[in-house]
Amino acid sequence: MHQEYTIIEGDFVNAGKASSSVKKTLKQLDVNPSVVKRVVVALYEAEVNAIAHAYGGKVLVDIDEDKIHMVVADKGPGIPDIAQAMQEGYSTARPEVRDMGFGAGMGLPNMQKNVDKLDVKSTVGVGTTVEMEVNFS
Amino acid sequence: MFHHALEINEPRCIGCARCMKVCPTEAIRIRGGKAFIQGNRCIDCGKCHEACPVDAIFIKQDDFQSIFDYPHSVALLPAVFLSQFPSDMSVTRIYAALKDLGFKHVFEVESSASVFAEAKGRYAEHHADDEPLISSFCPAIVRLIQIKYPSLVNNIMPIKAPLDLSAMYALKALGDRGIPREEVGIFYVTPCAAKIAAVKSPVGEKRSIIDGVINMDSLYNRVYKKIKEQGKSYSFQPSKSPNLSADAILSTLTNGERRLCMAKRSYAIDGLQNVMDFLDKLENDEVEGVEFLELRACDQSCAGALLSCDNRFLIGERMYNRARKAAERERNGEVPRDREIDKYREYLLANANVDKVQPRSMMTLDKDRKVAFQKMERINRLKEFLPKVDCGLCGAPTCDAFATDMVINRVGLTRCVFYQRHLQQKNEITRQECLAAMNAVWGTDRMNDPKD
Numbered sequence: 226m227h228q229e230y231t232i233i234e235g236d237f238v239n240a241g242k243a244s245s246s247v248k249k250t251l252k253q254l255d256v257n258p259s260v261v262k263r264v265v266v267a268l269y270e271a272e273v274n275a276i277a278h279a280y281g282g283k284v285l286v287d288i289d290e291d292k293i294h295m296v297v298a299d300k301g302p303g304i305p306d307i308a309q310a311m312q313e314g315y316s317t318a319r320p321e322v323r324d325m326g327f328g329a330g331m332g333l334p335n336m337q338k339n340v341d342k343l344d345v346k347s348t349v350g351v352g353t354t355v356e357m358e359v360n361f362s
Numbered sequence: 363m364f365h366h367a368l369e370i371n372e373p374r375c376i377g378c379a380r381c382m383k384v385c386p387t388e389a390i391r392i393r394g395g396k397a398f399i400q401g402n403r404c405i406d407c408g409k410c411h412e413a414c415p416v417d418a419i420f421i422k423q424d425d426f427q428s429i430f431d432y433p434h435s436v437a438l439l440p441a442v443f444l445s446q447f448p449s450d451m452s453v454t455r456i457y458a459a460l461k462d463l464g465f466k467h468v469f470e471v472e473s474s475a476s477v478f479a480e481a482k483g484r485y486a487e488h489h490a491d492d493e494p495l496i497s498s499f500c501p502a503i504v505r506l507i508q509i510k511y512p513s514l515v516n517n518i519m520p521i522k523a524p525l526d527l528s529a530m531y532a533l534k535a536l537g538d539r540g541i542p543r544e545e546v547g548i549f550y551v552t553p554c555a556a557k558i559a560a561v562k563s564p565v566g567e568k569r570s571i572i573d574g575v576i577n578m579d580s581l582y583n584r585v586y587k588k589i590k591e592q593g594k595s596y597s598f599q600p601s602k603s604p605n606l607s608a609d610a611i612l613s614t615l616t617n618g619e620r621r622l623c624m625a626k627r628s629y630a631i632d633g634l635q636n637v638m639d640f641l642d643k644l645e646n647d648e649v650e651g652v653e654f655l656e657l658r659a660c661d662q663s664c665a666g667a668l669l670s671c672d673n674r675f676l677i678g679e680r681m682y683n684r685a686r687k688a689a690e691r692e693r694n695g696e697v698p699r700d701r702e703i704d705k706y707r708e709y710l711l712a713n714a715n716v717d718k719v720q721p722r723s724m725m726t727l728d729k730d731r732k733v734a735f736q737k738m739e740r741i742n743r744l745k746e747f748l749p750k751v752d753c754g755l756c757g758a759p760t761c762d763a764f765a766t767d768m769v770i771n772r773v774g775l776t777r778c779v780f781y782q783r784h785l786q787q788k789n790e791i792t793r794q795e796c797l798a799a800m801n802a803v804w805g806t807d808r809m810n811d812p813k814d
Contacts, residue, residue, distance in 0.1 A: 226735075226742065241646055244646055245646060252512075252725040252726065253725050253727045253734065254726075254735060254738065255723075255728070255729060258513030262645075265645070266647045269646055289735070290731055290732050290735045
């Protein structure tokens with residue numbers, strides 16, 4: 226089952242649209258609530274990241290009986306040092322983004338904590354693709 | 363099966379679908395021209411009752427005469443009951459009228475408000491892991507979380523609501539006066555449908571100790587009539603001390619619990635839509651650090667309850683005024699009578715807990731994930747045929763709900779008028795088939811010419 230959502234740069238108001246819709250689907254599939262929560266938290270973080278840092282992008286979700294596969298692909302500045310970005314507290318968010326309560330440098334580490342597979346690919350000046358997978362059981 | 367207090371009076375129902383459109387859990391469908399409530403989705407919030415233009419949705423109550431089955435009948439009154447009456451009608455007069463109507467004793471539900479607050483406080487001390495803790499006060503909220511937010515059931519504090527605590531208190535207090543249990547009949551005067559459902563099929567308890575339920579609006583009529591009959595001949599005696607403390611009176615209004623809780627960060631939210639908007643965010647972990655939530659299904663909490671006999675803001679004002687007077691008397695050193703419950707405080711606290719609330723999700727398409735997945739794929743395919751205007755002509759509140767009904771309840775796609783037109787263009791459906799599909803939803807009378 227495939228779902229797609231568009232992310233618009235700076236549109237924090239709509240952060241969480243994709244994760245909310247995915248949540249509804251997983252509830253209908255009777256996925257364990259704690260697993261649903263992990264998926265939603267990770268996807269929400271990825272959505273916020275793309276909204277805060279990039280010039281828009283796409284969320285591609287594929288759900289099958291056993292797992293969910295999520296790709297958040299953005300066009301943006303990219304991440305020069307992924308290992309550094311994976312550290313808790315590291316943030317390059319602009320002050321106005323931090324003022325909105327985002328940009329605490331917990332995004333990627335939080336995703337890592339909640340998913341079974343995480344793959345971040347990035348090209349500076351082109352964009353970032355975050356690929357995540359969560360197994361249902 | 364879960365008991366529901368809301369029922370449809372079929373002969374009276376005109377099948378207007380207003381109830382179906384307002385139901386927050388999409389529990390209502392139209393079949394054969396009549397509304398039908400799906401029991402597993404209904405949370406007894408009463409939105410349908412409010413929306414019905416012909417009073418076809420009624421709230422079942424016990425026969426008033428059954429209070430005479432017990433030598434010691436108790437009226438268990440919510441504080442909001444007294445505030446239904448104009449402010450010049452004194453509490454003493456209302457109590458006198460209740461006695462005249464046949465009640466031997468009157469207890470106010472909120473006399474246990476301070477015990478309820480303490481029970482929650484004690485529970486909170488040991489359950490920081492389950493924060494934000496959600497109050498068990500409003501039964502419609504408890505049921506909403508069970509069916510729509512199953513991941514949050516552990517956040518609900520498994521503590522008896524004030525109504526149950528006060529019933530226990532009444533039994534104990536009367537027992538101490540030498541009245542045996544079997545002679546006592548406890549009748550709860552309910553301001554809403556959800557509380558009836560909570561009494562008839564309690565969550566986290568085997569059975570309730572309440573013997574009967576009387577609707578607040580019907581008792582209001584009886585009391586009002588009694589007072590008018592008594593007229594001026596009634597000799598007025600002001601009560602010696604206030605019945606309830608100010609805190610207890612305010613506890614049923616929005617912020618009533620929150621203002622007494624010790625949480626650093628807490629919210630009081632009233633109105634079902636507001637509650638759902640917040641729980642959606644909470645479920646996504648978008649709100650962090652909240653310790654306590656007071657959630658109420660009705661706008662203005664119990665002042666806006668379904669069986670209220672006046673405007674919610676006027677009732678709220680009377681409650682504030684009553685609380686203000688009580689506070690003043692407390693400041694002058696008078697001790698409110700609800701402090702009598704202190705004698706039983708430890709007993710009540712020891713018996714205040716109920717079992718953990720269990721989820722009963724209505725969201726799940728099938729227990730077997732493989733089957734659920736197949737059903738969802740079929741639902742998604744069917745959705746592509748639907749116009750997404752949520753007109754409700756198929757007898758379901760939204761196109762999405764209709765798509766689910768088609769897969770779960772095997773309802774035919776031809777019930778969609780847009781799809782009918784689509785088939786007509788291709789000459790793939792007859793007029794009779796169209797009419798039959800409409801009749802299945804809206805009954806056979808609606809396609810006739812109007813009678814002259």
